Amino acid sequence: MALVSNLPKSKVELHIHLDGAVRPSTIYELAQKKGIDLGVKSADELKQLIYIAVDSPVCLTRFLQKFAIFTPVLIGDQEAVERISYELCEDSARDNIVYSEVRLCPHLLSDTSEGRASKEGMATPREVVVQALRGFERGEKDFNVKMRLILTCMRHKPGRNIIKWSQEILDLCIEFKGQGVVGIDLAGDENMTEVDPTHVQHIAVFQEAAKLGIKRTVHAGENGTSANVLEAMDDMLCDRLGHGYHALDCKDVFGRIVQTQMHLEMCPISSIITGSVTADFEEHALQSMVANKASFSVSTDDPVITGSTLTDEYNFIISKYGLTPQDIMTANLHAAKAAFLPEAEKAALYANLCEEYGMKL
Numbered sequence: 001m002a003l004v005s006n007l008p009k010s011k012v013e014l015h016i017h018l019d020g021a022v023r024p025s026t027i028y029e030l031a032q033k034k035g036i037d038l039g040v041k042s043a044d045e046l047k048q049l050i051y052i053a054v055d056s057p058v059c060l061t062r063f064l065q066k067f068a069i070f071t072p073v074l075i076g077d078q079e080a081v082e083r084i085s086y087e088l089c090e091d092s093a094r095d096n097i098v099y100s101e102v103r104l105c106p107h108l109l110s111d112t113s114e115g116r117a118s119k120e121g122m123a124t125p126r127e128v129v130v131q132a133l134r135g136f137e138r139g140e141k142d143f144n145v146k147m148r149l150i151l152t153c154m155r156h157k158p159g160r161n162i163i164k165w166s167q168e169i170l171d172l173c174i175e176f177k178g179q180g181v182v183g184i185d186l187a188g189d190e191n192m193t194e195v196d197p198t199h200v201q202h203i204a205v206f207q208e209a210a211k212l213g214i215k216r217t218v219h220a221g222e223n224g225t226s227a228n229v230l231e232a233m234d235d236m237l238c239d240r241l242g243h244g245y246h247a248l249d250c251k252d253v254f255g256r257i258v259q260t261q262m263h264l265e266m267c268p269i270s271s272i273i274t275g276s277v278t279a280d281f282e283e284h285a286l287q288s289m290v291a292n293k294a295s296f297s298v299s300t301d302d303p304v305i306t307g308s309t310l311t312d313e314y315n316f317i318i319s320k321y322g323l324t325p326q327d328i329m330t331a332n333l334h335a336a337k338a339a340f341l342p343e344a345e346k347a348a349l350y351a352n353l354c355e356e357y358g359m360k361l
């Protein structure tokens with residue numbers, strides 16, 4: 001991939017999953033310590049086992065299965081959650097990310113659907129949130145980066161009471177508002193929605209979040225249709241869309257996105273790898289966004305699987321799809337405007353980027 005020299009230095013990232021951003025070396029070390037057999041003989045082998053190349057896309061289900069390889073090492077481990085959060089601060093700062101909103105489904109790392117530890121000593125969902133925030137607090141100081149948490153609800157999870165999870169997640173968003181948690185999210189395979197009996201209840205959770213002043217983002221139009229995008233906007237009252245590519249399939253939906261400046265968190269490499277969009281569709285989506293002055297940003301989503309940094313993502317869309325460094329700066333300014341920070345902090349972030357880039361939106 002050709003490297004572009006005049007990329008913006010300071011960056012904002014709005015869509016990255018904590019468990020999708022772990023270091024293979026940390027997972028391998030923890031597995032060794034705990035006597036968990038990952039079926040590999042080194043951290044590098046583990047890295048290769050998790051990695052999916054952008055030119056060999058899979059499907060979202062297979063992509064999500066990669067998490068099953070390494071999350072058992074993290075589940076219920078408070079110290080590990082603090083450590084991976086801290087390490088993400090270091091990794092983000094190394095790529096000159098100045099502000100990042102990191103997603104986390106606390107129940108997935110606590111292995112409980114009941115809001116309390118399933119085994120003695122295992123972290124509860126609340127403790128997972130506390131530890132993630134603790135890791136960020138330590139990392140922010142050491143690496144001069146600002147990190148905030150978005151708590152993720154899951155669309156489906158066989159055998160788990162996920163609507164209970166979502167209600168507990170909303171409670172955690174309220175409890176930790178102003179202390180590092182800035183919003184709520186919904187993730188998972190959109191194509192399972194029709195067989196998901198909790199679907200309507202999730203809409204209710206998001207409407208309640210809106211009433212309580214919790215910012216909302218929804219994975220929609222990733223591997224699902226433009227109807228899902230409409231539902232996220234009209235029923236779930238989202239402030240931003242995770243991915244949102246398939247809004248492009250319907251002229252009216254895309255028109256509304258442009259007109260209302262609904263922000264799309266685009267994750268170019270990950271969306272190709274998950275088979276949510278083809279490389280050609282990705283090109284069409286990004287170029288349409290730029291041509292129509294839509295509000296979008298660029299993120300890595302799950303860098304442990306894609307193997308990409310945010311700088312890699314920028315290089316990819318510039319060299320492959322003809323976007324310019326100017327488009328990337330615009331995307332970062334849009335990200336600053338769409339951040340879930342309090343207005344004054346958002347304005348300061350925006351002003352700093354404007355100064356560095358020598359531009360305004």
Ligand SMILES: [Zn+2]
Nearest residue numbers: 187219242301
């Ligand atoms: Zn995502």
